[in-house]
Amino acid sequence: MRTMTAHGNAVMGVAFSPDSRWIASAGGEGAVRLWRVSDGVNTNAFWHYSYVYTVAFSPDGSVLASGNFGGTVKLWRVSDGALLRTLNGHPGGVSSVAFSPDGSLLVSSGYEGAVKLWRVSDGALLRTLNGHTAGVSSVAFSPDGSLVASGGRDATLRLWRVSDGALLRTLTGHTDFVNSVAFSPDGRVVGSAGSDETIRLWRVSDGALLHTYDAGTSSAVLSLQFSADGRMFGYGCEDGTVAAALNPTARQDGDVNRDGCVDDADLLMALFAFGQNGTELPEDLNSDGVVDDSDLLLVLFNFGSGC
Numbered sequence: 589m590r591t592m593t594a595h596g597n598a599v600m601g602v603a604f605s606p607d608s609r610w611i612a613s614a615g616g617e618g619a620v621r622l623w624r625v626s627d628g629v630n631t632n633a634f635w636h637y638s639y640v641y642t643v644a645f646s647p648d649g650s651v652l653a654s655g656n657f658g659g660t661v662k663l664w665r666v667s668d669g670a671l672l673r674t675l676n677g678h679p680g681g682v683s684s685v686a687f688s689p690d691g692s693l694l695v696s697s698g699y700e701g702a703v704k705l706w707r708v709s710d711g712a713l714l715r716t717l718n719g720h721t722a723g724v725s726s727v728a729f730s731p732d733g734s735l736v737a738s739g740g741r742d743a744t745l746r747l748w749r750v751s752d753g754a755l756l757r758t759l760t761g762h763t764d765f766v767n768s769v770a771f772s773p774d775g776r777v778v779g780s781a782g783s784d785e786t787i788r789l790w791r792v793s794d795g796a797l798l799h800t801y802d803a804g805t806s807s808a809v810l811s812l813q814f815s816a817d818g819r820m821f822g823y824g825c826e827d828g829t830v831a832a833a834l835n836p837t838a839r840q841d842g843d844v845n846r847d848g849c850v851d852d853a854d855l856l857m858a859l860f861a862f863g864q865n866g867t868e869l870p871e872d873l874n875s876d877g878v879v880d881d882s883d884l885l886l887v888l889f890n891f892g893s894g895c
Contacts, residue, residue: 601642605649610666612652614640620654622666632669636662642684647691651708655682661696663708673711677704684726688733690739693750695736699723703738705750715753719746726768731775735792739766745790757795761788768812770821776846776870777837781823783808789837791846793870798837798846805829842890843872849895855887 597616604611604625611623620634620643639657646653651672652664661675661682678698685696686706694706703717703724722741729736735756736748744761745766764783771778777798780788787801787809803809807827814821814835822832836848844854859878861871871879873886 590663597639600640603645605644605645605666606647608643609647610649612645612654612714614643614654616640618656620652620883622652622669634662634664634669634671636660639681641682644685644687646687646708647689651691653685653687653694655685655694655696657681659698661685661694661706663694663711675704675706675711677716678702680723683724686728688729688732688750690733693729693733694728695725695727697724697738698804701740703727703736703748705736705753717748717753717755719755719758720744725766725782728769728771728778730778730792731770731773735771735775736770737769737778739769739780741765743784743813744780745769745778745788747778747792747795748888757787759790759795759797761797761800762786765808767808767810768823770812770814772814772835772837773816773818777818777835779812779821780816781809781812785809785825787812787821787823787833791837799848801833801836803829803831842873842887842893844873846870850887850890850893851895855891858884858887 599613601614613621616639618637621630622632624631636656640654642655645652652666654662659678663672665672680698680700683697691752695706696704702721705715720740720742724738724740726739726858738746743762747757749756761878762782762784766780766782768781778790778792785803789799791798805825807825809823809825811824819838821835824830837846842850844857858871863878
């Protein structure tokens with residue numbers, strides 16, 4: 589374990605590079621710092637010269653995006669620290685940035701209440717997604733890149749279609765700010781962390797609230813992330829608590845409707861969908877493109893699990 593110090597102010601965000609060789613950190617002194625994991629050396633600093641809130645690596649690790657209090661997003665080349673582009677568009681300050689899974693797009697959110705989609709190759713602003721009635725705290729791409737989730741200070745989680753910017757769903761239930769959003773690795777569930785001390789898990793396909801998790805603290809939940817296999821999620825709170833919990837919506841073998849219990853409802857869904865084709869069908873448990881005997885056997889073999 590290492591403690592790496594160089595920021596002269598609060599550290600607002602960190603990100604691992606995809607190959608886990610580097611950590612980027614965003615600081616209140618206005619710098620994004622690049623650290624080598626193997627020895628903890630700070631190899632470079634990229635300057636905004638005002639409070640930096642958020643940082644993210646591109647999927648191939650070659651580009652670093654950062655957003656600051658001044659309302660700008662900057663794209664940096666990791667290899668030499670060169671500033672590639674400056675994207676202006678958030679007069680209230682940039683709260684969050686995220687790359688699409690293929691690295692071609694960047695989404696940013698701002699405290700003025702907007703979500704913006706940018707083309708990475710030339711920095712063109714493709715769309716501004718308006719709908720939140722207060723500042724937007726967090727944004728995330730779905731694993732297939734087709735959706736963006738945004739969480740706002742209006743206590744809502746919103747789902748947007750990337751192709752045309754359409755607002756697909758507004759998910760309500762939090763009673764205070766939504767501070768962080770994250771998709772499960774399979775893209776079927778989206779989670780939201782709120783200042784109401786809860787984490788809520790929603791089904792993406794219809795917006796149904798699947799589970800409300802009490803964080804067990806008396807302070808806001810500020811960050812949320814699913815594990816790589818989707819079976820757990822980790823979260824951080826304003827009082828300094830960092831914790832991990834089992835994801836009750838993680839699909840057990842045979843859990844068609846993802847309610848955490850393999851029961852009659854799952855068996856009926858598999859029976860009614862028997863013979864249908866399509867890897868996106870929830871009843872296609874083994875993802876072979878067809879609902880068949882093997883899927884029914886998964887339900888029957890695991891019947892009662894999680895109940």
